[in-house]
Amino acid sequence: MPHLRIHFTDADLARTRLKLEADLMWEVVGSVQALQYAAGGLSFGSWRRRVRERVGEDGCLRAAVHSLVTVAPHASYFPDFLTPSAAVPDIGTGAELVLATPRRRLRAEIRRLRPAGGAAKTWLEELADGKAAALRHLERALRVYFRCLVEPHLDVIEQALRIGCAAGVQRYLHAGPEGLLGWLGPATRWGPPVLTVDYPIDRDLFLAGRGLVLIPSYFGVHHPVALADPRLPPVLVVPLHAGARLLAGRRGGDHVSALLGATRATILRSAVTGCTTTRLARQAGVAPATVSHHTNVLRDAGLITTDRHENLATHLITPLGLAVLGPGGG
Structure with a gap:
């Protein structure tokens, strides 16, 4: 498969940003x-x-x-x-x-x-x-x-962008621009100092100190897109993952249980205030080993984070997890 290779300098990393409003x-x-x-x-x-x-x-x-x-x-x-x-x-x-x-x-x-x-x-x-x-x-x-x-559809588009970008914002806050570049999805691979993107044609883009604007797109569903002219201000338009679009468009019913299953939905709701694995097991009515399996899945999806201190693991919901629950708490 051909690739777009985006070449960064330290100055480019410092100037890389995520656009959070709809373009x-x-x-x-x-x-x-x-x-x-x-x-x-x-x-x-x-x-x-x-x-x-x-x-x-x-x-x-x-x-x-x-x-x-x-x-x-x-x-x-x-x-x-x-x-x-x-x-x-x-x-x-x-x-x-x-x-x-x-x-x-x-x-x-x-x-x-x-x-x-x-x-x-x-x-x-x-x-x-x-x-x-x-x-x-x-x-x-x-x-x-x-x-x-x-x-x-602008309300749904904006809501999907908030859901889709929450995990990226968290990655940026915890790991800086390189964390953000590592979040972009399976079509991209960050190997400093180059971001490699699956692309229709083979090309290189040298940022040369200009930085990169990452633009999440609701209607972008095929692959990330860069401007054809390398002399223009560099952007990379990144498709939102399908889950963000589907969650944004959902109305009514227990959408969280329908999406995640009853046990994971219970764990996600419980993580709003922060819960240990033992407490989650008690609230969900399952064994601690089963909770660990579900928290691994939720953490990989960016819906919760886990803070480990000695033998104690505390699970806390992320902004993306809150967005999944919705305004009424799911």
């Missing part, structure tokens, strides 16, 4: 690509069905989806200008930043695309040339698409 433009692009392949079906199956229904009923939305699929294909390359590095508090600002892309850069990035032909190819050519009508069409597509298909 609207990366979510737009990620969701457009999520429409083009079937990965993450359990998380996105119902969303894709609603998209198909709305597209069938709304010609403006259908045109917006078609345009964005054209300019952001699910491929090894899509244009960097669609995901500006500046802060994007709303879709209006995002669209303005996209349209403000210098014409030379716009032309170079769009011409790397390989559309099949027809009207899509003609529109991309006009967009590459900076034609006003083509730019207005892209702006309208971004606004309509976001308003219809992303904005209604």
